[in-house]
Amino acid sequence: MTTFTSRTSAGRRRPFSRPFSWRRAIALTLLGLAIAVSILPFYWVLRTALSTNGSLAANSANLLPADFNLGAFKRVFGLQSASEAIAEGGSGASINFWQYLWNSLLFSGITTACAVFFSSMAAYAFSRLRWKGRDAVFSLFLATMLVPPIFTALPNFLLIKNLGLLNSMLGLVLPYLFMTPFAIFFMRQFFLNMSREVEEAAMLDGAKHWRIFFQIIMPNAAAPIATLALLTFMGQWNEYFWPLLVGTSEESRVLTVGLGVFKSQSPQGAPDWSGLMAATLVSATPVLILFAIFGKRIVNSIGFNGTK
Amino acid sequence: MTTLTKQADPGLSAKAPRKSRKPGRPSDRFRGIGDLKIALFFIAPAMVGLILFYLVPTIRGIYLSFTEYSILGDPEWIETKNYERIAKDPLFWNALGVTGEYVVINIVLQTALALGLAILMHRVARSTLIRGALLMPYLMANVIAALLWFWMLDYQIGIINQIIEWTGLPRVAFFGSEQWAIPTQALINTWRHMGYTALLIFAGLQAIPSSVYEAASIDGSKAMTTFWRITLPLLRPVLVLVLVVTVIGSFQVFDTVAVTTAGGPVNATRVLQFYIYQRAFNEQDFGYGSALAVILFLILAIVAFIQMKFLRGNQSDLD
Numbered sequence A: 001m002t003t004f005t006s007r008t009s010a011g012r013r014r015p016f017s018r019p020f021s022w023r024r025a026i027a028l029t030l031l032g033l034a035i036a037v038s039i040l041p042f043y044w045v046l047r048t049a050l051s052t053n054g055s056l057a058a059n060s061a062n063l064l065p066a067d068f069n070l071g072a073f074k075r076v077f078g079l080q081s082a083s084e085a086i087a088e089g090g091s092g093a094s095i096n097f098w099q100y101l102w103n104s105l106l107f108s109g110i111t112t113a114c115a116v117f118f119s120s121m122a123a124y125a126f127s128r129l130r131w132k133g134r135d136a137v138f139s140l141f142l143a144t145m146l147v148p149p150i151f152t153a154l155p156n157f158l159l160i161k162n163l164g165l166l167n168s169m170l171g172l173v174l175p176y177l178f179m180t181p182f183a184i185f186f187m188r189q190f191f192l193n194m195s196r197e198v199e200e201a202a203m204l205d206g207a208k209h210w211r212i213f214f215q216i217i218m219p220n221a222a223a224p225i226a227t228l229a230l231l232t233f234m235g236q237w238n239e240y241f242w243p244l245l246v247g248t249s250e251e252s253r254v255l256t257v258g259l260g261v262f263k264s265q266s267p268q269g270a271p272d273w274s275g276l277m278a279a280t281l282v283s284a285t286p287v288l289i290l291f292a293i294f295g296k297r298i299v300n301s302i303g304f305n306g307t308k
Numbered sequence B: 001m002t003t004l005t006k007q008a009d010p011g012l013s014a015k016a017p018r019k020s021r022k023p024g025r026p027s028d029r030f031r032g033i034g035d036l037k038i039a040l041f042f043i044a045p046a047m048v049g050l051i052l053f054y055l056v057p058t059i060r061g062i063y064l065s066f067t068e069y070s071i072l073g074d075p076e077w078i079e080t081k082n083y084e085r086i087a088k089d090p091l092f093w094n095a096l097g098v099t100g101e102y103v104v105i106n107i108v109l110q111t112a113l114a115l116g117l118a119i120l121m122h123r124v125a126r127s128t129l130i131r132g133a134l135l136m137p138y139l140m141a142n143v144i145a146a147l148l149w150f151w152m153l154d155y156q157i158g159i160i161n162q163i164i165e166w167t168g169l170p171r172v173a174f175f176g177s178e179q180w181a182i183p184t185q186a187l188i189n190t191w192r193h194m195g196y197t198a199l200l201i202f203a204g205l206q207a208i209p210s211s212v213y214e215a216a217s218i219d220g221s222k223a224m225t226t227f228w229r230i231t232l233p234l235l236r237p238v239l240v241l242v243l244v245v246t247v248i249g250s251f252q253v254f255d256t257v258a259v260t261t262a263g264g265p266v267n268a269t270r271v272l273q274f275y276i277y278q279r280a281f282n283e284q285d286f287g288y289g290s291a292l293a294v295i296l297f298l299i300l301a302i303v304a305f306i307q308m309k310f311l312r313g314n315q316s317d318l319d
Helices: A002-010 A022-049 A071-076 A082-087 A097-127 A134-146 A149-162 A169-177 A181-192 A197-204 A209-220 A222-237 A241-246 A255-265 A273-301 B002-008 B010-020 B035-064 B081-087 B090-124 B128-139 B142-152 B159-166 B178-206 B210-218 B223-234 B236-251 B255-259 B272-282 B286-310
Strands: none
Touching (some): A022 B090, A022 B128, A071 A273, A097 A134, A097 A169, A097 A273, A097 B035, A134 A181, A134 B035, A134 B286, A149 B035, A149 B286, A169 A241, A197 A209, A209 B035, A241 A255, A255 B255, A273 B142, B090 B178, B090 B272, B128 B178, B142 B255, B210 B223, B223 B236, B236 B286, B272 B286
16 A cells, blocks of 8 residues: 555656646757667668768768668678679678677677576575675675776786687687676575565475575576576677687677778778678667567666666 | 583474574574585586686786786786886876876766756656667667767768768868867767666656655745755765766777777877777787786776765665
């Protein structure tokens, strides 16, 4: 009862209930402007990708694609020969797209699956189990969030190099495999709020922690686990610095790094703009698809950050 | 003595442990000392990760900062020579200055825009669709944001320069001029993070109970007064979080710089992290790179400490 009343009073306030007000109109215009600034660049990328380089310069402000064609996408997917590319105003530079895509998928997929699972295990120990030194160890994990990635990246690079794992998928994924401090923090927050009753009933039936974790805790936390997996995957997909250091060969290069290389391959003065934009768009596609499917879940996860 | 009585009276021995623990947590009856063993099993993988890729590298990084090390040989202990070199390194001071400029532009622009956006959303439109649209740039990789704007801001045929020309102003060499290079990097970052930051603040706004506003309006408080006296103070914990996240993130700018200007023109965008990268990986000077990384680490720690201390970030006025 109390929760109900407090929710309604804290919930929807509508200061602008009148049918029309100038303040509301201005507010909506500003909001619309912000949305336009956020999403219109994506249209411009698409428009450029569908143009040919030769026509871009002459029609630089035309809202529609200049000389509509799919050549840039063909170039990205490796379906166009170098001579064709140059004829369309491309630089002749190529991008080993399928290889990079596969590497990005492996890198993001493996690290997400392992880190989410191991972090959930640790979060279980930090929330559902009672043991001496628990809070101290947890603070140690939290403290690592303060260490800037570049600081650990230097020694980690040396470690991976000494292990002979440079330019290998194992070298790429290893530092992310076991946990991320954020994932542990995130899962712990949910485990803390789960009811103990089912767990206790299982205990009485003689279930061990391992079974409780797998059959009760994990299934009940499916939603937060999915959210965490989604956020981790997107973060890993967009990762640049570590893959730049460790994955420099064609066999181990991920898309973000590949894009950078593709851009710098263009000789000065005549970048392959439409090819570059096509590659950019295709690289962003997995994230865009995930966002289209799980948008609401992603948006609602933003409020979560330790601030109630 | 006590053990003896316990053994003597089985009724008491059953009660004694329950009494010594706090009541109200029935689960305690089923838990005991045994949890430590199981807990160790559950945190084992995370512990391996923590030790191998966080703790040991932290110590090793600090050690390397006192050495001369070029990967080929062994690290050679040179005491504080790296730090003395840093103090006299004009490129370091330049990097610090450039990074500082970037951080300041980001804080001001991002916080102000996000606060405005959050209030707009809170007042006129809370739909998930709008929030999603604002979040789109944040989901893109830095590299993609960088390339997209590198194209749109191109001096010759970029659409932004076309628009600038229509308004009668001269074209701007966004990435090519020393004066504009850092503000441009900051603008790209602001574009990417504006919506995300706005959503954080928006979540904070929703947590403020409307009763506070009702009381203010009954007392005849004007909109601006309410904003300065009520909204802003009650948002403080969220705003501190936003500031900490923005400052710490901005100090570590790398991706956009690496893909677009690579430190240029001249040294205009040679930010700290890019400078560390160049020293350590391009010039194989790992000792000096590590020392620079230690400095960056210290700066971040101090900034976070000051922000939490003076803005009392972890306390809410709502309680």
